[in-house]
Amino acid sequence: MRGDGSRFVVYVALFVLVIGQVSGAGVTVVRGESGAATVSDGGTYFVGQALSTDRYDSGDSVDLERTNGSLVTAVRVADDGTVTLDTGRFSSGGYELTSPSGPTISFDLVRQTYSVDPNRSTVSTADATLDIAVRSNRGNYTHAVRSPDFDGSTLRTFFGGAGTVASDGDTLLLSGGARQSLSMNLTGVEPGRYRFVFAVADADASEHITVSVDDSGPGQITLVPRIVQTEVGDVATVTLRFQGTDTARLTVGSAALNWRVALTVRDADGDGSVAIRVDTANARQPGTVFTATGADTASNVTVTHGTQFTDPDRRIAANPYPLSVATGGRETDVGTLSLRPATGVTSICNRNAGSLVDAYDDNADAVPGFLAGTVTETTIHGIVTDAGQRDYTIITDSDRSVSAFRAGSPDNATVEVETDCATVRTIADAENKRDAVGTAYDDGDIAIRGVGPIDTILVEVLKLGVRIGDLFGLV
Incomplete structure (x- = not known):
């Protein structure tokens, strides 16, 4: 029967839909109890949903058409006037229910996007929680x-009831959302590999994940390599490998030192x-010593022995x-951070550092007189970026020549110069x-920045008045 919404029939059924087999597991996903959605004119629904309406009479002839008028299928009207559509076999796009004696109901079908991403694929028997990001x-x-x-x-116990x-x-x-x-x-699951299928109960969207449960206790952290060597004042990279956990406590140094x-x-x-x-150039200054690359984190830095963070000389000894x-x-691995005495910088990106400094000094006289003061007795922070960042300190004297060139970032730089090894x-x-x-500067392969508001303005003025390459030489 036709009405103004006073009598809507809710079609309730158990939809047993096969969405595919998990390889080697023989799993048929039962989507679960899901009622049909009432289709309304101008509505948007998802491929796989069951749609129903009671706006037709049992004797009406009803067709499902695309919005361009092409016939999709004839639709059966039940004795009580209910029309039910299983949209699982339809593609996305615009549709219309049409009838010579009944209303036209237009609606759109879209395909639901659905991703289920765990933060790790392996857990341990002692650290068995994983976080799953859902996007739709x-x-x-x-x-x-x-x-x-x-x-x-x-399964319900795994999700906290x-x-x-x-x-x-x-x-x-489980209730689902767009960002979840x-x-x-x-916890309590025996070591092994387990498969889980996630599907949308009333739409054509699904994913599966495999989780390994490891019996290695609270996880295993190893140092790769176990011996890290560098000079005092340089930046050392300590690499940790994780298995069965995502959190570790790293300790550097000893009470004896x-x-x-x-x-x-x-x-x-x-x-x-x-x-x-x-x-290692700032190892006695809290808050700036340890950093993690990428999205990983280093936090809760704590001095467990010694007071050297307050020492004016921020470098630790060799x-x-x-x-x-x-x-x-539980301690899982040990290693050594071996610091050699600083011998200065002998090479940059497999090129002789001395020749680069000489080239700078040879170009120092090219600085126009009215700008010469800006690069006289100046501290420059040189940054070379590739797989990891390398920091250098360049100090010029009253003749604008290089008086000091060493590894490590300076504390009081007025200018930063950043490039990469290919450019060097x-x-x-x-x-x-x-x-x-x-x-290289014109091509954007060298970046020049002032440090702080005043120096930033000065550098920008310099860029307008003189060619940057002639001004800075090979910093």
Whole structure:
């Protein structure tokens, strides 16, 4: 019958939809109890949803057409006037229910996007929680979760008692959203590999994940390599490998050396590896010593022995410093950070550093007189970036020549010059190095920045008044 919405029939059924088999597991996903959505004129729905309406009479002839008028299929009207559509076999696009004696109902079908991404694929028996990020273009729906290894009640315990178990006893139904974080705890599960299928209960979207449970206790952290060597004043890279956990405690130094620091390291991107950069030129200054590359983090830096962070000389002495990593309160590996005495910079990017400094000094007289003061008795922070950042300190004297050139970042730089190894090698190998610097700057391969508001303004003025390559030479 036709009406003004006073009598809508809700078509309720158990939809048992096969969305595919998990390879080697023989899993048929039961999507769970899901009622049909009432289709309204101008509405948008998702491929796979069941749609119903009671706006037709039992004797009406009803067709489903595309909005361009092409016939999709004839539609049966039930004796009570209800029309029900299973959209699982339709493609996305615009549709119309049409009838010579009834209303035209236009609606759109879109395909639901659906991604289920755990933050790691391996957990341990002692650290069995993983976080799952869900992303979709739909804000309100139901997950149907199933596994060949667990029934619905067990799955519900993994998700902290959330959701309901479907009538088949094997499927867990969870509320879903467009941007959602789910927490899954496999505590008590025997070591092994387990498959989980996530599907949308009323639409054609699904994903599956495989999680390994490791019996290696609270996880294993190793140092790769175990011996890290560098000069005092340089930046050392300590690499940690993670297995069965994403958090570690790294300790550097010892009581005997009167310098021991501990910090928390987290494998935030879940790739099983974290690179920690140790700035040995500032190792006694809190807050700027330890950094993690990429999305990983280094936090909770704590001095556990010694007071050397307050020493005016922020460099630690040339010594072998013990390294220790632990997780869950258990030490899993040891190594050494070996610092050699600083001998100055002998090479940059496999090129002789002395020749680069000489080239700078040869070009110093090219600075116009009214600008000469800006590069006289100046501290410049040189930065070379590739797989990791290398920092250099360049100090000029009253003649604008280089008086000091060493590894490590300066404390009081007025200018920063940033480039990469490919550019350094191109300049070093050029016959006319001054022109090579100018070309690299014009091509955007060298960046010049002032440090602080005043110096930034000065550098920008310089860029307008003189060619940067002639001004700075080979810094």
